[in-house]
Amino acid sequence: MKLTRIAAAAAAALVMAGPALAELVFPSLSYRTGPYAANGIPFADGYADYFTLLNERDGGINGVKAKVVECETGYNTQKGVECYEATKGQGSLVYEPLSTGITYQLIPKASADGIPIHSGGYGRTSAKNGRVFKWVFNYPVNYWDGASIAIKHILDQEGGDLKGKKIALLYHNSAYGKEPIRTLQKLAEKYGYELMLLPVDHPGQEQKSQWLQIRRAKPDYVLMWGWGIMNPVAIQEAANINFPMDHFIGIWWSGSENDVKPAGMKADGYKALSFHMPGDDFPVFKDIRKYVVDAGKAAGNGEYVGTVLYNRGVYAAMLAAEAAKKAMEIHGTKDITPAMMRDGMEALEMTSERMAALGLPNFGPEFKVTCANHGGNGLGIVQQWDAKAGKWKVISDWIESDKSVIDPLIEEDSMAYAKENGITPRDCKE
Amino acid sequence: MPEQFYFALEVALNGLLTGVMYSLVALGFVLIYKSSEIFNYAQGVMALFAALTLVGLQTGQVPFAELINAIFGTHLSHFGWQLPPLVAIVLTAAVMVLFAFLVERLILRHLVGQEPIILFMATIGLAYFLEGFGDLMWGSEIKKLDIGLPQGISETVESLTGKWFGYGLFIDKLDIAAAVVAGILVTVLTLFSQYTKQGRALRAVADDHQAALSVGISLRFIWVLVWSIAGFIALVAGVMWGAKSGVQFSLSLIALKALPVLMLGGFTSIPGAIVGGLIIGVGEKLFEFWVGPLIGGATENWFAYVLALIFLVFRPQGLFGEKIIERV
The missing domain is CATH 3.40.50.2300 (Response regulator)
Structure with missing residues (x-):
């Protein structure tokens, strides 16, 4: 019971x-x-x-x-x-x-x-x-938005004219790294810049050939689609050849503290895209x-x-x-x-x-x-590394990608x- | 002289210096293989571990801090000291000697007389253990390595060559430092193996294990000695490569760059590791310079391994390796 x-x-x-x-x-x-x-x-x-x-x-x-x-x-x-x-x-x-x-x-x-x-x-x-x-x-x-946002930022820096400019893409030689190539080629047709492609073998610890090529060709800007160890090595090599850091722009996977800190003060001024704000x-x-x-x-x-x-x-x-x-x-x-x-x-x-x-x-x-x-x-921002403060600073408003090319x-x-x-x-x- | 010639010269010089960096990694493999016929899969991870330890000691990081904090609820991170680079290097070298002792005591001692493939597999296990141990001990965040090594373009070389050729060649000061260190390292190793008792014992073991044992040379001592030296070489390689990229776990992948050097130079020859490194370095850079643009670039890894494969076909023992003679 x-x-x-x-x-x-x-x-x-x-x-x-x-x-x-x-x-x-x-x-x-x-x-x-x-x-x-x-x-x-x-x-x-x-x-x-x-x-x-x-x-x-x-x-x-x-x-x-x-x-x-x-x-x-x-x-x-x-x-x-x-x-x-x-x-x-x-x-x-x-x-x-x-x-x-x-x-x-x-x-x-x-x-x-x-x-x-x-x-x-x-x-x-x-x-x-x-x-x-x-x-x-x-x-x-997405990556194609990223390519377009980077070019829009460069357009902004160059007063809206990229004719005769040379832009290099330093990329991880993988499906990921190759993603922006077509978009950048289409944008090159539209804006009249010359695109230079520089693949880097995995994992990217050795990039001497690519940076000697950059030193010889003297591109106006370098874009980077890197990941892992490739990023800090590239930033160090850029510093080694005295490439202007504010003309070196990484995709959002090349824009964390891990990528810039190993180069110390030399990374000052390096730019990267992002789709969210940094800091706390x-x-x-x-x-x-x-x-x-x-x-x-x-x-x-x-x-x-x-x-x-x-x-x-x-x-x-x-x-x-x-x-x-x-x-x-x-x-x-x-x-x-x-x-x-x-x-x-x-x-x-x-x-x-x-x-x-x-x-x-x-x-x-x-x-x-x-x-x-x-x-x-397809909105992104540009952030810039302030090595002295040890912080990323956002230097742009939200930039919208060029849908007429991407869509x-x-x-x-x-x-x-x-x-x-x-x-x-x-x-x-x- | 045409501009292309100076470009090629610059590429070749940088290739030679990059080759030295590859040789630094390959040397550790050669030493261990020469004395014990073990292909040490863990050599790359040893470079990583040595670099992690160096930065950790130099910056006063508390080892196993995360583990201690998790267990005891503490908030430890640093002791608060900053050691001079030389002191940190000496202490790290001591840690690598301790590591060599433990490897002999806990692994090699139990595998005496086993097939080389068993010993090779043991080093695979060791590599994974050491990577995880390094992570637990020093954390996985990327660390800046700063022991005062010069870095960046050598203005002297640039201005001198600019005056002579009208084109200033690029040479990285870090690469020059690496070449000097590698030169000192090889000289000291050669003097050690030629003129010291331990060095002669080492060579005796390398020549014939059984004969060396029969005259009373302790194989265990030799193994500790060789692994200690290989540990020190790993430290040097870890420092040079870590100065470029920061100390991070991808550093262990530098071993990939040593393999074609070993295939080309032979697994048993110290000069082979150096010459092999130089050939791979200059070969891959010139190939990338001349042929790379025609076929889409990123040819360096491919070229290094293909060149090594060609050498293997015609000279299986490598350039300076001992000729394999087997009598039936």
Whole structure:
């Protein structure tokens, strides 16, 4: 009798409590080991710490706890795919591969499995075309935007005329490094500058040939698409040949503290693009320190808070959390699936009011994702290294890429992908 | 003289000096292989570990600080001292000697008489262990290496050649320093192996293990000695390469640059490592200069390995390696 009563009470309690909500799972394909660990750690820390902040400060995302599942890729494409296979069954809502190589491998897999991918500022550029790449998002900006933003900045420096100028592209000799070439060639046709291509073999520790070539050819500007050890070596070599640092501009993956600090004062004046602000002068970082770092719940020891790559991790996590909220709003449930998450990502709109409300005023560009546009508005900033202060300083407003050049290239590349893979582009007018 | 000639001269000179940097890495491989027939896969990681230790000691970093902080809830990071470069180098060399002792004690001693492939695999394990250990001990952030090495264009060379040729050649002061250090290192190694008791013992072991053992030479002592010297060479290589890029974990990949040098120069010859490095350095740079632009560039790694492969086909023991004679 007593047992029956207890069982009945337990059953009643369960009914009254309602179904327990599962956690929102955000896999993090991180690389905390290997040659690129110095860059992988701050990003992974930022990504994890933002979700911890939401859990600790707000009780999760709309009351549902977020769970970050980390898997170590070592920046190795094969391991990245293994991580995807190992974590996709855990309710993963969205993948942030943090590697162009891994992203390329995951695009067909995740599309078949119905799990969205977010590769902000990296991955396959033409994934911006949401009609072809239903499951892939690369907002707020892509490599081709980066190439155009860099050229726009140079145009600004040169009074709007690049005729007869020589611009060199120093790039990692990989799919990633080659990404901007076509855009830069198209822009060269438009603006009349001469483009000089200088590939650097992996990993990029030895660049003497390339910098001797730069010394001989005397380009007016050097753009860099580098990663890892290639970046500090290039900056050191530029200093060695007395190349003017303010004429040396890196993509956002060549613009962290890790890239400039080894060269010391010689790196002063080096420029790099970014799609979010540097530094920790934002309310959200005060909260991260209070609720996460000081509470001993940080993924690392908190030393990277405010550094470029940490901020990028925070930004990626914030965009994922906002998309999850949007998905809950659209579907009227807190128990969202990857497909619902995709819908949330496709309806994501980041306004300056929203960013300010999140404690990140003007931290990233404003943009609106649509069915056809998965890549945002292509806005970026130029930041410059102040070696004395040991800080990046933002020296431009948000610069919008030249869509008249980029959009046709995206259309062409994405349609070729659709044809190769038998994809019928979605009709986004619905 | 046409401008192209001076450009080629500049490329060749820089190639030679880059070759010296490759040789610095290759030397460590040669020493260990010569004395024990072990291809030390961990040589690149040893360079990384030595450079990490040097910066850590110089800047007064608390070893294992993150681990200690995680366990005890402390906030340790630095002792607050800044050691003079020379003191830090001596202390790091001592750490590398301790490392050599531990390698002998914990690994090699247990593998005496095993096939070379087993010893090679042991060094693969050692490389991964040391990389993780270095990370735990000194952290994974990129560190600036500053021991006062000169860096940047040599204005003297530039202005002199500018006067002579009308074109100022570029030579990096760091490369000149590396060439001087490599020269001193090879001279000291040669004097050591020719004129000291330990050096003669080392050569005896290199010539014939069994014969050396039969006259009472301790193989274990020789192994500690050789790994210590290789550790010191790794320190020099780590310093020179780390001065360019900062000390970071990609530094271990410099071993990739030593392989074609070894294939070309032979695994058992110190002059081979030097000459091999110079040939690879100047060859890859000139190839990139002349042929690179025609085929899209980034030919250096490809050229180095192809050149080494061609040498292997015609001279498997390398330029200066011992000829392989097997009687049946």
